[in-house]
Amino acid sequence: MDQGQGIADLQGNAQHIEDAYCTQSDRAHRKKFGQVFTPPRLAALMADWVCAIKPQTVIDPAFGTGALARAVWDRSPKTQIIGYDIDPVVCDYVADLSYENMTLKCENYLAHQLNNIAGFIANPPYIRQRDLECGEAMRQNLSARAGHAIPKSANIYIHFCTKMILELAQGGRAAIIIPSEWLNANFSTSLKAMLIERDCLKHIISFSHDTALFDDAMTTASILLLERPHD
Numbered sequence: 001m002d003q004g005q006g007i008a009d010l011q012g013n014a015q016h017i018e019d020a021y022c023t024q025s026d027r028a029h030r031k032k033f034g035q036v037f038t039p040p041r042l043a044a045l046m047a048d049w050v051c052a053i054k055p056q057t058v059i060d061p062a063f064g065t066g067a068l069a070r071a072v073w074d075r076s077p078k079t080q081i082i083g084y085d086i087d088p089v090v091c092d093y094v095a096d097l098s099y100e101n102m103t104l105k106c107e108n109y110l111a112h113q114l115n116n117i118a119g120f121i122a123n124p125p126y127i128r129q130r131d132l133e134c135g136e137a138m139r140q141n142l143s144a145r146a147g148h149a150i151p152k153s154a155n156i157y158i159h160f161c162t163k164m165i166l167e168l169a170q171g172g173r174a175a176i177i178i179p180s181e182w183l184n185a186n187f188s189t190s191l192k193a194m195l196i197e198r199d200c201l202k203h204i205i206s207f208s209h210d211t212a213l214f215d216d217a218m219t220t221a222s223i224l225l226l227e228r229p230h231d
């Protein structure tokens with residue numbers, strides 16, 4: 001990312017849907033569901049990576065107001081886009097924003113086992129393990145599928161990343177934005193092991209800690225660009 005680019009430029013000015021949702025929703029509600037929305041410039045960068053392979057289907061497992069899905073749609077309107085979001089409030093909010101080939105399921109992505117997905121684009125929620133409902137059963141199930149124990153201290157975004165890596169098709173791509181802490185944290189050992197073992201990490205874009213990328217949250221950010229090799 002060009003150091004000279006200002007924050008306003010990184011965020012872009014096409015955030016009306018997200019801005020309106022933030023204005024009319026309660027901050028505590030957004031915090032509970034980990035609702036921090038991806039700025040358009042970052043969504044564009046992530047969608048470029050995923051859409052370059054012309055995937056038939058792209059999944060956004062943490063849809064929110066659809067910033068990432070819209071970036072995919074802009075580039076590839078024929079791609080089938082499926083979103084999941086667990087929050088009925090945000091699902092209701094975007095129910096009227098209908099795009100051809102885009103489906104939103106108001107469901108928990110972590111409760112669905114998927115397979116052979118050509119593309120993922122995601123800004124998973126940042127929620128601590130102790131605040132998760134049914135966290136332990138989910139952690140054990142995902143750890144067994146991954147072949148690596150996800151530490152109890154892991155934030156929910158580690159669960160999302162693990163699940164997406166497991167579900168990616170051969171040749172499939174994923175673009176995932178998460179806080180940079182995973183790079184140094186103990187709770188990400190299982191994720192790092194999977195990335196190395198499966199040889200799917202192609203690039204990491206890490207933003208400097210003093211870059212305030214998000215309107216509504218103080219968090220660091222890094223983008224993982226993944227591609228699953230063919231067997």
Ligand SMILES: C[S@@+](CC[C@H](N)C(=O)[O-])C[C@H]1O[C@@H](n2cnc3c(N)ncnc32)[C@H](O)[C@@H]1O
Pocket residue numbers: 033034035036037038060061062063064065066067068084085086087090107108109110122123124125126
């Ligand atoms: C960080 S926001 C990202 C929203 C949007 N994709 C974006 O990039 O702007 C994460 C979203 O995930 C949703 N969420 C939280 N837990 C979830 C779960 N278990 N399954 C599906 N969605 C979930 C939240 O309601 C929130 O809207």
